[in-house]
Amino acid sequence: MPLNSVNDRDGSSRIILTDPAGSSAEVLLYGGQVVSWRNERREQLLFMSSKALLKPPKAIRGGLPVCFPQFGNFGALERHGFARNRLWSFDKDPSPLPPANQQSTVDLILKSTEDDLKTWPHSFELRLRITISPGKLTIIPRVRNTDPKAFSFMFSLRNYLYVSDISEVRVEGLETLDYLDNLRRRERFTEQADAITFDGEIDRVYLNAPTKIAIIDHEKKRTIELRKEGMPNAVVWNPWDKKAKSIGDMGDEDYTTMLCVDSGAIEAPILLKPREEWKGRQELSIVSSSYCSGQLDPRKVLYGDH
Incomplete structure (x- = not known):
């Protein structure tokens, strides 16, 4: 088995990537x-619910x-699709x-099963390449x-x-982007704020989002920069206090x-002909925030060459 791999007590495999x-x-x-995902100072960069269940069949x-072949709650499929509820395999041929x-890299693959074909009757191969490097986590998804x-599908990381x-x-x-507001039956609005800040529940799908988005954490003086290709939408979600209390696998204060x-790729599903492959890319990177009048200089975050 490649890389540093650990078998947990419930039989699931955990791969450790290091740089x-x-x-x-x-x-x-x-x-x-x-x-x-931890940086070189061992600081955790990803959130995990205090009530998360790390074994099947719960997401x-x-x-x-990984949300595939849908994002949201449509038809007979489970919410956000079934890829996040399946056991993946090592991909021995990522060409x-x-x-x-x-x-620092692992290649994984998920193929359609007979059970999947009953609820989503399309044969596919979904591949992921996950790579870490100093200050950066890169994921390359591919659907064949x-x-x-x-067939057509939605996809989201x-x-x-x-x-x-x-x-x-x-x-x-x-x-200035248009977005679909899931709290208002997917009604379409235009973002009016100079930057998105948070004082209540939010659940939006932004349309024609740029390749680069900055998430600025003032208290940590740290910015997470999201770069994406092949995925034109960006979703912003926080359940806030009332909704958090109604989510069974989330702590009341986790929000x-x-x-x-x-x-x-949510608003307009991706259409694939037989034997065609779609490829996306996402990079999350850590940038030290530089302050200007108490705010981050947006030119450095959004247009700087990091």
Whole structure:
């Protein structure tokens, strides 16, 4: 078995990725899910619910779930699709990507099963390459159509980010964009604020989002920079206090230290013809915040060449 791999007591496998500078990530074969990402100072960068269940059949509340073939609650499929509820395998042939650097990269694959075909009748291969490097976590998802007919799907990487205090966080890069508000029956609005700040529940799908978004944590003097390709939407979600109390696998106060800013192809599903492959890319990187009049200089975050 490649890399540092640990078998947990419930039989699930956990892969430990490390880089020479000291950062690390933990990936479960269950869900193909990153459940921990620490920087070189061993600081946790991803949120994990205090009530998260890390074994089947429940999806894991926190880390970085993979949402496929849908995002949301539609039809007979479970919410956000079934990929996050399945046991993945090591991908022994990730071509056309080059061979992995074993210490810092893992390649995983999920193939359609007979049970999956009963609820979503399309044959597919879903691949993930997960890589860490100093200050950066990169995920490359790929979906191949192995069915004789074309199909369409939604895809999202749900990023549960750990923040010091949600009321002290701002998100830059989504200003002036149109969004669908899931709290108002997906009605369409235009973002009016210079930056998104948080004082209540939010659940929005931003349309035509840029390739680069900044999540600024004032208290930690740290910015998480999200770069994405192939996924034109960005989802911003925090349940706030009332909704958090209604979520069974979430602690009542967990909402204060978490924020989801997701990469996705949600509004317009991706259409794949037989034997075609779709490829996306997401990078999360840590940037030390530089302050200007008490605020981050947006030119450095949004346009700087990091």
